[in-house]
Amino acid sequence: SERGGPVNLRDRVEYPHIIISGRKKYSMAETRFSGVHNAMNILSVALVTGAMKICSKRTREYLKNISGLSHRLEFVTEKK
Numbered sequence: 333s334e335r336g337g338p339v340n341l342r343d344r345v346e347y348p349h350i351i352i353s354g355r356k357k358y359s360m361a362e363t364r365f366s367g368v369h370n371a372m373n374i375l376s377v378a379l380v381t382g383a384m385k386i387c388s389k390r391t392r393e394y395l396k397n398i399s400g401l402s403h404r405l406e407f408v409t410e411k412k
Contacts, residue, residue: 343379345371352378358392364399 344351347368348360358378360371374395381391 343375345375347371350375350378352382352388357388358395362392363395 342351342354345368346356348371349356350358350360350371352358352375358374360366360374363370363374365371365374377395378388378391382388
């Protein structure tokens with residue numbers, strides 16, 4: 333809000349969940365992506381495909397099967 337108080341957005345990221353119209357619609361666990369930045373990208377995809385009247389089930393299936401570009405911020409190992 334303008335005064336810095338809480339904002340209740342119906343479409344938002346509550347990592348690892350993507351909230352559309354106030355309901356958990358997608359989870360990052362259902363994708364090959366991680367990170368809040370990718371969750372924000374998925375939120376954008378969900379909003380655009382919804383506006384285009386593309387079924388959310390079809391969007392979910394697509395998101396399950398795509399991945400980022402190879403060697404682009406690819407996980408290599410965990411430092412101990």
